[in-house]
Amino acid sequence: MSNFQLGPAFAKNQDKNDPLATYRNQFHIPKDKQGKELIYMTGNSLGLQPKRTKAYINQELEDWANLGVEGHTDAKNPWLKYHEYLTESMSKIVGAKPIEVVIMNTLTANLHFMMVSFYQPTKTRYKILIEADAFPSDKYAVESQLRHHGFDEKEGIILWKARKGEELANYEDLESIFKVHGHEIALIMIGGVNYYTGQYFDLKQITELGHKHGCMVGFDCAHGAGNVELNLHDSGADFAVWCTYKYLNSGPGSLAGCFVHERHANNKNLNRFTGWWSHNKETRFRMRDEFDQLPGAEGWQLSNPPILSMAAIKASLDLIDEVGFKRLIEKSKKLTGYFEFLLNELNDKHIKIITPSNPKERGCQLSIQVKNADKSLHHKLTEAGVISDWREPDVIRCAPVPLYNSFQDVYHLVNKLKNILNE
Numbered sequence: 001m002s003n004f005q006l007g008p009a010f011a012k013n014q015d016k017n018d019p020l021a022t023y024r025n026q027f028h029i030p031k032d033k034q035g036k037e038l039i040y041m042t043g044n045s046l047g048l049q050p051k052r053t054k055a056y057i058n059q060e061l062e063d064w065a066n067l068g069v070e071g072h073t074d075a076k077n078p079w080l081k082y083h084e085y086l087t088e089s090m091s092k093i094v095g096a097k098p099i100e101v102v103i104m105n106t107l108t109a110n111l112h113f114m115m116v117s118f119y120q121p122t123k124t125r126y127k128i129l130i131e132a133d134a135f136p137s138d139k140y141a142v143e144s145q146l147r148h149h150g151f152d153e154k155e156g157i158i159l160w161k162a163r164k165g166e167e168l169a170n171y172e173d174l175e176s177i178f179k180v181h182g183h184e185i186a187l188i189m190i191g192g193v194n195y196y197t198g199q200y201f202d203l204k205q206i207t208e209l210g211h212k213h214g215c216m217v218g219f220d221c222a223h224g225a226g227n228v229e230l231n232l233h234d235s236g237a238d239f240a241v242w243c244t245y246k247y248l249n250s251g252p253g254s255l256a257g258c259f260v261h262e263r264h265a266n267n268k269n270l271n272r273f274t275g276w277w278s279h280n281k282e283t284r285f286r287m288r289d290e291f292d293q294l295p296g297a298e299g300w301q302l303s304n305p306p307i308l309s310m311a312a313i314k315a316s317l318d319l320i321d322e323v324g325f326k327r328l329i330e331k332s333k334k335l336t337g338y339f340e341f342l343l344n345e346l347n348d349k350h351i352k353i354i355t356p357s358n359p360k361e362r363g364c365q366l367s368i369q370v371k372n373a374d375k376s377l378h379h380k381l382t383e384a385g386v387i388s389d390w391r392e393p394d395v396i397r398c399a400p401v402p403l404y405n406s407f408q409d410v411y412h413l414v415n416k417l418k419n420i421l422n423e
């Protein structure tokens with residue numbers, strides 16, 4: 001039984017007693033034309049800007065202005081090592097060891113670079129298993145890897161689908177797929193938290209199943225990083241990738257994260273694409289040496305990275321360090337539980353939450369299916385001051401983010417939705 005209550009007083013009181021409530025003030029909250037704060041429910045798509053981000057980026061702009069190339073070594077935060085300043089905080093958030101984590105490139109690019117190493121098909125074992133409603137970019141990436149290796153993309157993909165009439169993928173079905181196709185599957189590549197349903201998969205269970213059948217296992221954690229406790233190291237996954245502009249608030253198109261399990265840290269025989277940033281840091285600038293692979297995830301870097309984008313990531317990670325990721329998850333469970341409670345109390349036959357009701361199988365996002373709805377519903381919500389996300393054919397995704405969303409945000413959102421549904 002939950003201790004949640006209906007009515008605005010409860011929401012107000014929750015906000016008053018919320019130890020994280022003050023962090024909302026550390027973000028720029030988008031406003032309507034009258035200057036009233038919008039109800040922002042799309043942190044799962046683009047996280048809001050921390051107020052401190054500007055100062056972090058300005059620091060690097062200033063050092064660049066004053067020092068030019070010398071900034072690589074003499075900037076306040078010397079640029080040569082900049083990605084290293086992010087590793088520890090990021091590894092805590094995704095539950096990994098520092099040697100397993102690096103910030104580099106963008107998300108889909110990282111997915112490809114990981115598949116260069118961990119998708120090594122043979123004539124008989126070449127298929128890739130992916131969830132049915134995977135994010136399009138992931139699906140396109142997987143298809144193009146199959147084509148790149150000379151395989152037919154239709155034949156080469158095995159979809160893990162929800163059963164007819166259901167929305168969520170089911171582990172029994174996954175096991176059945178492996179009983180039949182286990183020997184043909186080279187790679188499992190699944191969205192750790194599905195972007196559409198919000199279902200958080202059991203990474204460990206999937207990894208163990210894959211490894212038992214001799215497959216490599218990787219996850220796209222774009223919707224997991226900063227949203228759920230991923231425990232990537234303990235999951236045993238071979239690799240994972242994620243972006244930092246969703247729940248990690250580092251700005252549009254910002255750099256992405258990459259995890260390579262420790263067991264691969266010193267394997268120099270893995271096929272991979274390399275550049276000078278994958279090379280031993282001590283001898284990198286001698287420029288003539290034979291290639292000398294860096295150990296760990298850093299050994300997959302290619303280029304010297306964009307410092308301005310990394311500064312935005314540092315701003316966001318420093319803020320999350322101050323809050324403490326565990327506290328963030330605690331509030332998240334409560335906030336989303338409250339959201340679910342209010343939706344259920346609407347008792348409206350037209351709406352159905354397709355996200356799992358078990359808090360262990362989801363993050364903060366709830367995907368709400370609305371019977372007979374079309375995009376006009378989303379339009380009305382926008383008119384009412386709610387920024388949410390519409391997915392065809394009939395799903396609204398809302399993600400109350402614990403860092404900056406309030407209980408009152410959630411209360412008003414559900415109230416507005418109710419009024420629109422009753423029209």
Ligand SMILES: *Cc1c(COP(=O)(O)O)cnc(C)c1O
Nearest residue numbers: 107108135137191195220222243
């Ligand atoms: C957001 C998201 C992407 C976007 O990829 P980019 O390379 O950052 O444009 C890809 N995959 C998943 C699962 C996502 O959630």
